[in-house]
Amino acid sequence: MTLADDKIAKLTAALRNAGVRVTRQRIALLSVLRDAKDHPDAEELLKRTKLIEPAVSLATVYRTLSLLEAAGVVHRHSFEGGSARFETATKKHHDHIVDLDSGEVIEFNSDKIEQLQNEIAAQLGFDVIHHRMELYCRKRR
């Protein structure tokens, strides 16, 4: 059993504990998410999941993604002009650069910006619950 498999085992145990059933479809989608190095959308996740477990539908992919999002296991991103894209919540917080030409998504993070965001919100009497920050960029040449 690899480290990654172990991670899924723990996850499924946690889910089961929360009264959520661990089905073939859910395990398959979880492993697809675990292996994804990019930011796939639901349709793409369905395609990849079908390779492991053919008995999956788009509706179940969406349902499971919502479930996992609510459980804090995946993050959903709605970039401009396109469907929502997903990634595991295992990495530490980051924001995204979207390459306008290739559609590629690059991750970055800046503690300085986060701090400034909190300061600005605080000045206006708010606490930041979460934020969205995307830089739509072009390669410099």
Next chain:
Amino acid sequence: MTLADDKIAKLTAALRNAGVRVTRQRIALLSVLRDAKDHPDAEELLKRTKLIEPAVSLATVYRTLSLLEAAGVVHRHSFEGGSARFETATKKHHDHIVDLDSGEVIEFNSDKIEQLQNEIAAQLGFDVIHHRMELYCRKRR
């Protein structure tokens, strides 16, 4: 003729010059946008525009908004969980705080953050064409 009317007059002249026809619907929507102190969505803009010019349809509102967006006259914002919301591009650049409880939108801007964004992108070999930054907040108490 008020200052605001003058602004619209200039706008319509510019549009006409660009080969865009200045119709009753467009004038009405422009004046609604000019008077809007908030961030209305298309449906709300339709409702307000109908008060001035009853012969307007939702399709035309959307078409005109796209036109104005392309002309740089209005900005479109797609906040989480809802339809797109619009505002005139006359004010200087700013980002938004969304009050999670009331749905209210507050504007803010931070040159420091913008500068950091540019630095981060530059380090990765990118130029920022535009960005999206929203802070989803709750009132502190």
Next chain:
DNA sequence: TTTACACTTGCGAATAATTCTCATAATGAA
């Protein structure tokens, strides 16, 4: 292991926001 039942699934229909089609109407240059 078998049972029993609540939870899940696949399918297709339903929704919601937005865009498109097309016949008709209105704009604006001459």
Next chain:
DNA sequence: TTCATTATGAGAATTATTCGCAAGTGTAAA
């Protein structure tokens, strides 16, 4: 005023996502 061109309204089409329901499947308990 004319007339070619562009814009409009109404509703159909699209896209991403969710929902409803009948049938299937995990799971805790027996």
